[in-house]
Amino acid sequence: xxxxxxxxxxxxxxxxxxxxxxxxxxxxxxxxxxxxxxxxxxxxxxxxxxxxxxxxxxxxxxxxxxxxxxxxxxxxxxxxxxxxxxxxxxxxxxxxxxxxxxxxxxxxxxx
Amino acid sequence: xxxxxxxxxxxxxxxxxxxxxxxxxxxxxxxxxxxxxxxxxxxxxxxxxxxxxxxxxxxxxxxxxxxxxxxxxxxxxxxxxxxxxxxxxxxxxxxxxxxxxxxxxxxxxxx
Numbered sequence: 552x553x554x555x556x557x558x559x560x561x562x563x564x565x566x567x568x569x570x571x572x573x574x575x576x577x578x579x580x581x582x583x584x585x586x587x588x589x590x591x592x593x594x595x596x597x598x599x600x601x602x603x604x605x606x607x608x609x610x611x612x613x614x615x616x617x618x619x620x621x622x623x624x625x626x627x628x629x630x631x632x633x634x635x636x637x638x639x640x641x642x643x644x645x646x647x648x649x650x651x652x653x654x655x656x657x658x659x660x661x662x
Numbered sequence: 663x664x665x666x667x668x669x670x671x672x673x674x675x676x677x678x679x680x681x682x683x684x685x686x687x688x689x690x691x692x693x694x695x696x697x698x699x700x701x702x703x704x705x706x707x708x709x710x711x712x713x714x715x716x717x718x719x720x721x722x723x724x725x726x727x728x729x730x731x732x733x734x735x736x737x738x739x740x741x742x743x744x745x746x747x748x749x750x751x752x753x754x755x756x757x758x759x760x761x762x763x764x765x766x767x768x769x770x771x772x773x
Contacts, residue, residue: 648693
């Protein structure tokens with residue numbers, strides 16, 4: 552079965568700094584979904600990547616999909632306190648009508 | 663606001679009791695998903711509906727778990743004879759594809 556590993560597991564950055572979160576799959580990625588979760592709350596959909604080399608942006612958050620590396624990265628530019636939370640990647644398990652999620656990356660922004 | 667609402671937000675129950683959770687997606691969401699998330703982990707797939715038909719169930723869903731989606735609208739997830747291991751966040755997501763839009767979740771604590 553497909554597994555996703557996120558790195559780092561937790562990240563503390565100073566406000567205004569850039570940061571990158573990685574999501575690596577044990578199998579070929581056919582679709583990669585990024586979500587954000589505030590502690591104790593539901594998941595907020597950020598973006599979906601489907602093609603190798605695809606890059607999408609949402610405000611100051613950019614995500615890329617590298618099919619060859621079976622990896623996706625999420626980059627935040629000029630981080631703000633509102634970016635704090637848990638970032639989760641979910642993979643399209645081809646043929647299965649469900650997502651497999653990574654364990655999440657907990658992001659803390661220090662003022 | 664994703665338009666998906668879950669009720670209750672929190673539930674504390676004694677071991678052995680039955681509990682039922684409700685999820686109301688928006689009318690356009692022909693797909694409905696239930697996931698379970700334990701502390702520090704990513705969500706795990708439980709079950710999936712296409713309209714009123716339950717098309718897939720995870721092996722995580724033991725005989726004590728049952729889900730319904732009558733008339734393809736709201737959905738309920740019932741857990742019978744709860745165990746401490748059932749303590750988790752139960753997330754409901756609705757959508758027209760895999761990129762589910764999630765509700766705020768129901769946090770279950772079994773004491």
